[in-house]
Amino acid sequence: EPAPQAAPPGPPADPVAVAMELLSPQGRIDPYPLYATAHRIGPVAGIGGGWFVVAGYDAVNQVLRSTGYGVTGAQISQERRDEHAALALLAPSILESDPPRHTAMRSLIGSVFTPRRIAALEPMIRAAVDELLDGLAESGADGQPVDFMAEFAFRLPVTVICEMLGVPVTDRQRFRRLAAGLTTALEFMTDHSQLAPADAAAVELAAFFGDLIAERRDDSGDAPSDRSDLVGALTAARDADDGRLSEAELLANLTLLLVAGFETTTDLLGNGLQLLFDHPEAARRLRAAGGGQDDVAAFVDEVLRCESPVQVTSRVALAEGLELAGVPIPAGSRLILLIGAANRDPARFPDPDRFDPARPANKPLSFGVGAHVCLGNGLARLEAAVAFPRLLARFPRLAPAGTAPTRRDRVVLRGYETLPVRLTAPP
Numbered sequence: 001e002p003a004p005q006a007a008p009p010g011p012p013a014d015p016v017a018v019a020m021e022l023l024s025p026q027g028r029i030d031p032y033p034l035y036a037t038a039h040r041i042g043p044v045a046g047i048g049g050g051w052f053v054v055a056g057y058d059a060v061n062q063v064l065r066s067t068g069y070g071v072t073g074a075q076i077s078q079e080r081r082d083e084h085a086a087l088a089l090l091a092p093s094i095l096e097s098d099p100p101r102h103t104a105m106r107s108l109i110g111s112v113f114t115p116r117r118i119a120a121l122e123p124m125i126r127a128a129v130d131e132l133l134d135g136l137a138e139s140g141a142d143g144q145p146v147d148f149m150a151e152f153a154f155r156l157p158v159t160v161i162c163e164m165l166g167v168p169v170t171d172r173q174r175f176r177r178l179a180a181g182l183t184t185a186l187e188f189m190t191d192h193s194q195l196a197p198a199d200a201a202a203v204e205l206a207a208f209f210g211d212l213i214a215e216r217r218d219d220s221g222d223a224p225s226d227r228s229d230l231v232g233a234l235t236a237a238r239d240a241d242d243g244r245l246s247e248a249e250l251l252a253n254l255t256l257l258l259v260a261g262f263e264t265t266t267d268l269l270g271n272g273l274q275l276l277f278d279h280p281e282a283a284r285r286l287r288a289a290g291g292g293q294d295d296v297a298a299f300v301d302e303v304l305r306c307e308s309p310v311q312v313t314s315r316v317a318l319a320e321g322l323e324l325a326g327v328p329i330p331a332g333s334r335l336i337l338l339i340g341a342a343n344r345d346p347a348r349f350p351d352p353d354r355f356d357p358a359r360p361a362n363k364p365l366s367f368g369v370g371a372h373v374c375l376g377n378g379l380a381r382l383e384a385a386v387a388f389p390r391l392l393a394r395f396p397r398l399a400p401a402g403t404a405p406t407r408r409d410r411v412v413l414r415g416y417e418t419l420p421v422r423l424t425a426p427p
């Protein structure tokens with residue numbers, strides 16, 4: 001006879017309370033105890049009104065890989081879309097489309113956003129990193145504290161994606177502002193009145209991309225170099241006119257590439273640096289490895305697992321008779337998929353709250369899986385793999401600057417607003 005188990009510690013296991021707390025200010029700052037509670041409740045929990053919270057690794061994995069679930073309308077209703085320019089602009093993008101449009105657009109975008117094109121960016125990424133590190137060194141001369149987020153983490157991803165898209169250098173400041181404004185549209189919204197700034201950014205961005213597209217069309221034929229950027233390549237694909245991409249889809253996907261790759265990668269960089277501060281042995285290892293590919297990749301995977309930049313995504317049940325971890329899921333149900341919780345599922349990752357880059361078979365769900373798996377995951381990994389070793393090599397005494405870092409107040413995108421650091425010993 002096994003001995004009866006003591007009740008696990010922690011707050012009472014009510015899934016509705018857990019979901020509400022995750023949306024609260026405290027839950028946004030530190031969701032991990034709530035995720036642990038969610039795991040005690042079970043991999044899937046109904047919270048009423050046709051909503052389910054999915055926390056288990058296997059269950060999230062299964063939903064993302066299944067054709068029984070879709071993205072369209074999973075979170076945002078048609079009326080909301082019509083009311084908000086930000087939501088309307090992104091609605092025809094791959095992120096929010098189901099087959100057959102998703103399949104067609106994904107293969108088209110995948111054909112220009114190739115691993116080869118991404119690998120070819122490495123020299124540009126190195127140059128961008130080194131230029132930003134020069135800027136950091138200047139701001140942080142004489143042991144002055146500098147904000148790693150403002151001076152580095154917010155700048156690198158947008159620089160890289162602008163290079164890829166073909167956004168002129170002179171427009172990048174404005175672009176960064178607009179991208180940051182629009183990113184709120186990716187958030188889990190309970191109060192849509194907060195979308196006004198994102199709507200304004202969307203209108204400006206749409207006009208801006210419209211101009212870039214028109215320029216590529218004027219140049220077509222005589223400037224092959226313009227075709228090699230993503231705006232040129234996707235515009236050419238659109239104009240091949242085989243029905244694979246509408247004008248609204250062209251605009252939506254260009255905008256998506258900008259916003260999907262911006263704050264997510266920013267957060268990977270910020271979250272990774274703070275984890276290095278919290279785990280000096282990991283920093284020592286990375287320094288000793290001198291940027292060895294495997295060590296850096298293992299470190300980045302564990303950062304992604306422990307502090308996933310994207311914490312939540314959602315799906316809607318399309319088919320009848322679905323079942324998840326033994327729970328029946330009626331058609332039309334909406335699922336909140338807690339990627340951040342799945343990454344800390346004790347059934348999948350032993351001692352899940354421990355940061356350990358040496359974990360075997362570390363496969364976090366941070367980039368999603370299945371049909372919508374992140375198109376930019378290779379690019380984000382490359383940026384991190386270039387940035388961390390160079391940052392550590394350049395500033396051997398890099399340390400937190402005394403003032404505590406601050407978190408951004410978000411549910412979906414987890415990252416720092418500020419992360420003050422010192423590059424050299426204080427004066």
Ligand code: HEM
Binds near residue numbers: 313314366371
């Ligand atoms: C999709 C995360 C960087 C472009 C996704 C999804 C996740 C994700 C979780 C799937 C969402 C779902 O299935 O509901 C991340 C993280 C990043 C990152 C954590 C950085 C650390 C990037 C970059 C780009 C990018 C750099 C491009 C420049 C996309 C696109 C999709 C996507 C286009 C939609 C794919 C589709 O719907 O078929 N990303 N992403 N992402 N990501 Fe990323």
